[in-house]
Amino acid sequence: xxxxxxxxxxxxxxxxxxxxxxxxxxxxxxxxxxxxxxxxxxxxxxxxxxxxxxxxxxxxxxxxxxxxxxxxxxxxxxxxxxxxxxxxxxxxxxxxxxxxxxxxxxxxxxxxxxxxxxxxxxxxxxxxxxxxxxxxxxxxxxxxxxxxxxxxxxxxxxxxxxxxxxxxxxxxxxxxxxxxxxxxxxxxxxxxxxxxx
Amino acid sequence: xxxxxxxxxxxxxxxxxxxxxxxxxxxxxxxxxxxxxxxxxxxxxxxxxxxxxxxxxxxxxxxxxxxxxxxxxxxxxxxxxxxxxxxxxxxxxxxxxxxxxxxxxxxxxxxxxxxxxxxxxxxxxxxxxxxxxxxxxxxxxxxxxxxxxxxxxxxxxxxxxxxxxxxxxxxxxxxxxxxxxxxxxxxxxxxxxxxxx
Numbered sequence: 001x002x003x004x005x006x007x008x009x010x011x012x013x014x015x016x017x018x019x020x021x022x023x024x025x026x027x028x029x030x031x032x033x034x035x036x037x038x039x040x041x042x043x044x045x046x047x048x049x050x051x052x053x054x055x056x057x058x059x060x061x062x063x064x065x066x067x068x069x070x071x072x073x074x075x076x077x078x079x080x081x082x083x084x085x086x087x088x089x090x091x092x093x094x095x096x097x098x099x100x101x102x103x104x105x106x107x108x109x110x111x112x113x114x115x116x117x118x119x120x121x122x123x124x125x126x127x128x129x130x131x132x133x134x135x136x137x138x139x140x141x142x143x144x145x146x147x148x149x150x151x152x153x154x155x156x157x158x159x160x161x162x163x164x165x166x167x168x169x170x171x172x173x174x175x176x177x178x179x180x181x182x183x184x185x186x187x188x189x190x191x192x193x194x195x196x197x
Numbered sequence: 198x199x200x201x202x203x204x205x206x207x208x209x210x211x212x213x214x215x216x217x218x219x220x221x222x223x224x225x226x227x228x229x230x231x232x233x234x235x236x237x238x239x240x241x242x243x244x245x246x247x248x249x250x251x252x253x254x255x256x257x258x259x260x261x262x263x264x265x266x267x268x269x270x271x272x273x274x275x276x277x278x279x280x281x282x283x284x285x286x287x288x289x290x291x292x293x294x295x296x297x298x299x300x301x302x303x304x305x306x307x308x309x310x311x312x313x314x315x316x317x318x319x320x321x322x323x324x325x326x327x328x329x330x331x332x333x334x335x336x337x338x339x340x341x342x343x344x345x346x347x348x349x350x351x352x353x354x355x356x357x358x359x360x361x362x363x364x365x366x367x368x369x370x371x372x373x374x375x376x377x378x379x380x381x382x383x384x385x386x387x388x389x390x391x392x393x394x
Contacts, residue, residue, distance in 0.1 A: 012247075018240050022247040027249055042389070043214065045388070047216065049382045049388065050209075055335075062388060062390070063390045071393075113308075117316075117317070118314045120314070121318035138251040138307065149390070150393040158308065158311045159311060188239065192258075193258070193259070193346070194268075195262055196347040
């Protein structure tokens with residue numbers, strides 16, 4: 001019994017007996033257009049908060065807009081059309097940024113993006129665990145996002161995320177319906193090497 | 198009942214009812230010097246494999262040396278003395294790298310570090326779940342690491358990790374013993390913002 005969700009078990013196999021949380025998470029696009037309450041959304045940020053980081057610097061920053069808020073349209077407008085068409089049914093949009101410097105000495109932190117990616121993964125896993133759609137995106141205007149959230153120069157935009165309640169596949173444009181399933185991965189021997197490449 | 202481990206419950210509180218996996222993970226230094234078998238170690242890479250990434254590019258790469266292998270000393274020598282002194286009791290050392298370009302078109306992927314950080318977090322969480330010490334490090338020679346693992350120019354070194362079996366706090370140098378406990382985090386209102394900073 002590997003506890004894979006039904007929609008995942010068809011596509012992924014838990015060969016190494018890892019926490020099913022990792023395999024159960026994927027990135028759907030179909031969302032219902034419902035709202036999300038603050039308590040639910042904050043739990044995802046809370047999970048992100050506990051990620052590790054160099055000198056515990058916690059470089060991650062999150063700026064969000066919920067669909068029933070005045071900022072929603074501006075956040076949605078950051079996305080490329082290919083993302084806008086489905087992300088519009090989300091409950092919240094989040095801009096993820098990282099602080100490029102250490103708090104304690106102001107110097108450059110070379111792991112600021114890497115560490116922020118760790119926090120993002122906690123965010124995604126907790127959302128998946130709660131039955132939410134959590135879908136990261138790179139298809140948006142990074143410069144406009146930096147300006148819109150009023151980020152200072154020490155902050156770099158890393159990604160955007162849409163969080164939503166699951167919706168029907170039929171609600172997606174036709175060309176996106178076929179891809180609405182858990183994706184595969186490279187074999188371990190393509191990413192793990194003993195001693196050297 | 199929030200399922201926090203005993204050594205964690207004293208320092209952390211699961212206020213938002215997130216998966217205890219996130220709070221139970223921390224970065225100990227005390228390790229026993231025991232070996233780890235391949236099956237156990239591979240499970241951590243397997244967890245990493247299922248992280249999300251832009252265009253499912255899976256930019257993460259891992260090069261490892263186990264303590265009973267000839268490459269161990271060379272990997273250990275990459276570390277600064279402050280890390281070497283305790284990491285020497287680990288079971289495996291891992292250099293984490295990211296591929297800076299997309300497989301499908303060779304173009305630069307701006308999320309290569311961020312995505313690799315997501316995979317690293319899966320790795321760390323699965324290790325913690327299995328009762329292993331998993332400790333990320335930035336204190337090492339990045340250039341030498343790149344050369345040692347024979348990485349090509351498309352690959353960037355992101356971090357190193359030591360994986361080990363838990364050891365006794367008394368085995369650590371005196372100045373490290375006091376810090377051998379789960380660390381705190383910034384409050385949510387320092388990292389999460391509605392609409393803009």
